[in-house]
Amino acid sequence: MTGSLLRALAGHAEAAPDRAALVTSGRQLGYRELYREAAAVAAGLNRRGIGRGALVGVHGEKSAEAVTALLGVLLAGAAYVPLDPSAPAARRRGLVGDAGPAAVLGPRSRMPRLTAELGPVRLLAVEDLVEQHGDEPYRPAEVGPEDLAYVLYTSGSTGRPKGVCIPHRALDAFFAGVGPLLEIGPESVCLNTSALHFDVSVVDLLLPLLHGATVHLGPALPLPALLLDLIERERVTHLAAVGSTLTLLAQQGDGLTGRRLGSLRRIMTGAEVLNPATVQSWLAAAEQVRVVNGYGPTEATCLVVAQPIAEREPGRTAHYPIGTPLPGVTVAFRAPDGTVSEHGPGELLIAGDQLMTGYLNRPEEQAAAFLEVAGVRHYRTGDLGRRGPDGVITFAGRADDEVKIRGYRINLNEVRGSVESHPAVAQAFVAAAPDGRDGLALACVVRLRAGAAVDQAALAAHVAGALPRYMVPREFVLVPEFPALSTGKPDTVRLRELVGAR
Missing domain, CATH: 3.30.300.30 (ANL, C-terminal domain)
Incomplete structure (x- = not known):
């Protein structure tokens, strides 16, 4: 059934209205208040003719207003396009020009800056929408499986950023596949370390809210001492961070020695090849934690393959495999001669409901990104790997990580x-x-x-x-x-x- 996050938020607001949903440096919102504010944003958008099928930009500064905006856009039936607040103004203006959003949401305090930087686009302050529509009853818009949930722009390594279009079908499939792996529940305390324009935010922001957990919105910069203090003080149970951030935290000062990390249950990581010493540092410091090494491109909703790691192996230097596909995900391998096999080696090809619809306004690049195998559409990752006899996949770098000297x-x-x-x-x-x-x-x-x-x-x-x-x-x-x-x-x-x- 489409829109699992939207239904869950309404359910939590009704069943556990005062349970903490979102905690920032300046505010704490219970589920009732978070849903009320998000619904007010949705009502404000709908009253302005913005709803199903529309794109809405969101100034991605890490704040309660930004989270309210993201959720409000979804409730309105539209798709959110997060804008990196640290990116040069010209880049953000270019993304707005490419996406053509019906409006851009941001905090009231940033309206003068956004007006100057983004050019001729409709700007709406989140606080204004909440004040104007906060007391109105609201019924969330109906969304279909192929309606877009969000559009995330890639880093632009090709020189021209591409908007990755993720539909509700893909988001729901991701939630269903990764949920049992992370075991997040209403008693979980989750730390968001990722930027809101980064696809890991689906793991450490949207997924916890789906399951009724408490989310602590981390600082914009991953300052090691601040994050470690927060993990200890708030007894964080779930953490998601890229490998280099985990390494940075593990090597802060005396490292993790002496830190009280017994509350940690799951650390989700990925996006980079993991440093085995970093993983072992966390496993040694948190006796009940399991590290989940995840793999997946933005084009396949963040994570499609995962390997839980619980073995304490001090001194390990061998790299970890990336694991086995999530339920509903199919992985095949394309050899240099174009043949496709189940075990590889070769380029990883991904199929399943988690795949993007395509790239926004990029028909040629979209066509090149997909390959049909036996009548099934596969995404070409550009990553290399193989599947072992045990079914576990190992990562062998990107195709362009190989050089000849x-x-x-x-x-x-x-x-x-x-x-x-x-x-x-x-x-x-x-x-x-x-x-x-x-x-x-x-x-x-x-x-x-x-x-x-x-x-x-x-x-x-x-x-x-x-x-x-x-x-x-x-x-x-x-x-x-x-x-x-x-x-x-x-x-x-x-x-x-x-x-x-x-």
Whole structure:
């Protein structure tokens, strides 16, 4: 049945009106109040002729008003388009121009800035809608399976951002598939660390609200001490964060040593290849936690394959598999010669109800993103992997993570893993950079652990002890912190610039 989140919110408002739904630095809203405000936004949109089939932009600043806006857009039958508040004004203006939203919602305090930055688009203050329509009875709009729930823009690594259109059919399938894995319930306390324009927010914001849990909206910047203090103080049970954020938290000060993390039950992570040492640090610090390594592109509603990790293995260096498909998801593999198989190796192809409708206003790119296999539409991920005899899938990097140097084919993830196995290294990034002698050479950006010291020669010797010499980076650039995107992921464009890679 379509619209499970909308029905659940109405049910929680009726059955547990005073249970905390959303907690921010300045407000706490119970389910009744959250639903009332979201319904007021929906009523305000409908009265202005904005409803089913429309797109509505939402200024994605992490606040109660932003969450109210997202939910209100859904209740109105429309789809939300979150705008990254930290992005340059020109980029946000470009996204608004591309999406053509019927309106953009934001907090009253940001209206002057949004007016100046976004150009000729209808702006509505969330507080105004709540004040004007907060006492009106509201019946949520009926939505169909193919009606859009949200449009998320990709990072634009191709040079032109693409709007990924996720329908209610996909969102409902995701909720049904991932729910049993995370076991979130009304007594759960969940920490939102992801930006609202990042697809992980579906996991750490919408999914907890579906199940009647309490969501603490984390700060816009993942400040390690602040987040760890919050986890301890509020006895957080569920946390979702990209791998680099988990590493940052695990290495803050004395790491997780001495932290009271016994309340944690699930940590959902993914979006990057996991550092095994990071996973083991969390497993050692929180005796009841299970880490879930998730894999999935935005085009398939965040997560399609998952691997629960509970084994305490101090000193582990082997990378974790990404696991098995969620219920309703099919994964196949396409070899370089175009043949498709169940076990691979090859490019991961994804089928099932979690797939996007397509890219907004990008018919050519949309056509290239899909491949029909035996009459079934599959999404081409560009990621490489294989399925083992036990049915578990391992990730082998992206197709463009493989380079050829001096005739040797090299997987950059393998080199990065070797560098990160050095005890002084916290995080590494490897790229192929122009080289006057060989055309291309490997170069590596390294962030050291707090208090650690190591020189380039020692790092090169360490890698040479594990990999062939042609896989040893010629240059190591040491940095205090990795540049990051607003989503928390490493900024690969800036990292490549540090080593002169193209």
